[in-house]
Amino acid sequence: MSIKIGIFGYGNLGRGVESAIAQNDDMELVAVFTRRPPESLKLRTPGVPVMSVNSVAEMKDKIDVMIICGGSATDLPVQTPAIASMFNCIDSFDTHARIPEHFARVDSAAKEGNKVALISCGWDPGMFSVMRLYSEAILPEGSTYTFWGKGVSQGHSDAIRRIDGVLDAKQYTIPVESALDAVRSGAAPELTTRQKHLRECFVVAADGADRARIENEIKTMPNYFADYDTTVHFISAEELLRDHSGIPHGGFVIRSGKSGFERENTHVMEFSLKLDSNPEYTSSVIVASARAVARLSADGACGAKSILDIPPSYLSPKSPAELRKELL
């Protein structure tokens, strides 16, 4: 019997979830919910109804796991608790500093509804968190480093677009190769913000705009760019479309630690991702995790969870015996 999935919100992430479901034989997309007029959406999967978010309660008994595809800033803090009281669900809440309060709110809603709600699923938070946990638990005396990129930062691209005279922009976060090498050597260096990442910006300026001022405003922008070595390239709208339409991302979690009675041996654990499409990979993690949510619920669990709480085997369609034979 297949796992019945609902998608709540149909942007980049929702479309990624739809395509990932099509790669998993044990899953079935049952409905997509939207705030837009349902008839304005065209799905890729034949025969799946598009419904208004207002009629979600009607589907309470027809969906095993709801995948909530809203944004972390304003959507998920409201949507996830509301959905968790009615459905097993997953979100990708990624405002790291606010995870504890989000968890608490979702946990109480999910417990009220006797549902399982997996929050902050994806790659960071998500798979990177898993790797930080394993590597710290295995090598308790050591240092963990997370690097992001090369990839597009939506927030930084938006910040550039708000500058007067900028028509469009794309910003790449790039890890500094020499910093990666220093970390991989096991030397456990102390690294400043500037030493870890570069920022590269591709900007379409309005005709006659003062490019020197725009470049200066970008490079001195507090929080976003001032603490980084930033390069700015002015290009045409055509070039932006042609060369920078993708949403690649990735990154590295590296831990070096010591073992031995005299701490004489060094070990380096590294996990990296190189992603053509950030939203599609995030969706792929979420869809595998939907399987785990369905199983946890079948086990009788309820409340909020994170991927740190879930046995790896729960993400796979294979049985424990198959996993031991093929992958252990």
Next chain:
Amino acid sequence: MSIKIGIFGYGNLGRGVESAIAQNDDMELVAVFTRRPPESLKLRTPGVPVMSVNSVAEMKDKIDVMIICGGSATDLPVQTPAIASMFNCIDSFDTHARIPEHFARVDSAAKEGNKVALISCGWDPGMFSVMRLYSEAILPEGSTYTFWGKGVSQGHSDAIRRIDGVLDAKQYTIPVESALDAVRSGAAPELTTRQKHLRECFVVAADGADRARIENEIKTMPNYFADYDTTVHFISAEELLRDHSGIPHGGFVIRSGKSGFERENTHVMEFSLKLDSNPEYTSSVIVASARAVARLSADGACGAKSILDIPPSYLSPKSPAELRKELL
């Protein structure tokens, strides 16, 4: 209250476990069991008794988790079921093809004793298995590659030592850099045994031994070397001791997979280890996992488990709330 650990067998792995316990404040080494005369062993940890393996039953109520440090060929198939009937325990059984039968035997013994027994813990099987599982579950359409090295293979070194005229030898397994690059590109190449790994051998020959014959016997040895590009270096006993005394190892698990409605996007997940000491890193994984075994037992679980069945959070001394705040 600390977790009380016993070590069953005191070779390289047992010593590694002893040093790893000293890095974990919530653990305490309670006793070491040996087949040798107990008075012949000198531990590094003060005040810990060395006992005969024959008196292990006496400690039944004084040890929370027994870490079994025997070899996979003949020790563990006998030791782990025997210990699992009396103690929560962990082994590092690494004969991949025989894992299902080992699991079945340990499972029935552990269930009889109402104990938890974690088998095949370490890095491969172990952390590499976890990564193979996660990456296959997340990217169901793709290819997984495991590379080992650069590192010392004990089995291959032993095979060389059995050749007539060889006094001592050390063999390194080395992943082929161009194969790693091809896999990382996302091209999903088909690779033969020869294309994936090189074998490099450092051999101390007896005075007057026929080096050409020794080199030929190594390079044509079925299973061990015949399918690989192998290089042989003859060196002195002093050089072997000076340059090749370590037990480094490591390796790579890489999966590339596709996403998108047209499978138009490629993603590469890579996990790698670079280890100064193979037994000490293996021990570090085992000791973190001992914490998980103690928790599973406290939860009321029993029977055989693998690391694939264990929530990552169970390996950490931190609480779920701390983990969410600091690592998620």
